[in-house]
Amino acid sequence: MTARAAATVLLAALALGGCDDQIKHLEQRTPFFNTMSWQPSVETFEERAPLPVPGTMPIDGERTYDLMAADSMLVSPISGTEADLERGAELYSQFCTPCHGVTGTGDGSVVGQNRIPDIPLLNIRGELTRGYTDGYIWGMIANGRGLMPPYRRIPAMDRWYLVAYVRQLQAEALAEEAAEAEAAEAEAAEAAAAESEGNETPGTGGAP
Numbered sequence: 001m002t003a004r005a006a007a008t009v010l011l012a013a014l015a016l017g018g019c020d021d022q023i024k025h026l027e028q029r030t031p032f033f034n035t036m037s038w039q040p041s042v043e044t045f046e047e048r049a050p051l052p053v054p055g056t057m058p059i060d061g062e063r064t065y066d067l068m069a070a071d072s073m074l075v076s077p078i079s080g081t082e083a084d085l086e087r088g089a090e091l092y093s094q095f096c097t098p099c100h101g102v103t104g105t106g107d108g109s110v111v112g113q114n115r116i117p118d119i120p121l122l123n124i125r126g127e128l129t130r131g132y133t134d135g136y137i138w139g140m141i142a143n144g145r146g147l148m149p150p151y152r153r154i155p156a157m158d159r160w161y162l163v164a165y166v167r168q169l170q171a172e173a174l175a176e177e178a179a180e181a182e183a184a185e186a187e188a189a190e191a192a193a194a195e196s197e198g199n200e201t202p203g204t205g206g207a208p
């Protein structure tokens with residue numbers, strides 16, 4: 001090693017040492033100036049961090065209900081005012097339309113070939129979903145079920161606004177179905193009337 005190379009190595013070592021010294025010095029003068037690596041932490045392959053005692057609740061948290069508990073225990077605290085529905089519509093368009101579609105028939109933008117399968121259960125305005133309790137639908141949003149992922153990040157109260165909005169979509173579906181049935185009935189009656197008119201063959205029962 002030439003003298004020059006040796007001097008370079010020595011200088012580099014001094015420089016690094018100096019840097020380390022500076023940090024140590026700072027830490028001594030300002031105890032809070034500890035690097036993050038000095039904190040108590042769980043290192044790789046160490047034991048798992050202890051889990052909270054079962055039943056523990058975060059102080060800013062809310063009680064969770066699984067689907068069946070929500071179904072049997074919870075009743076909507078809101079009456080479905082215009083403001084409730086407005087909030088529900090906003091949340092619905094943010095969280096639910098991609099899969100359930102704007103009207104709830106299940107024709108969302110992510111449904112189809114090579115995406116979410118187009119299954120009848122995606123229709124949440126039909127008879128099946130109408131039959132569920134409000135608590136069930138609330139619990140469905142919180143917990144998911146089958147192919148539907150949980151949306152627990154939607155706060156509890158917002159889930160009730162969503163339930164109210166889903167009920168409105170269902171009411172609209174009911175009204176549509178009733179109108180369709182009425183139209184079909186009227187058409188059938190018209191067809192029957194036309195047929196009976198057509199059956200009146202001339203010459204029978206007429207004046208002599």
Ligand code: HEC
Pocket residue numbers: 092095096097098099100116121122123124128129137140141145146147148149151162166
């Ligand atoms: C990623 C797609 C997706 C999103 C987003 C989504 N859902 Fe679902 N949802 C599903 C699927 C899939 C099912 C059928 C579940 C199954 O497989 O049992 C379902 C089922 C449901 C059902 C039960 C239908 C029944 O009759 O059994 C309700 C109620 C429901 N969703 C409400 C909502 C609401 C409200 C939102 C918005 C907060 C939402 N979903 C967002 C995919 C989704």
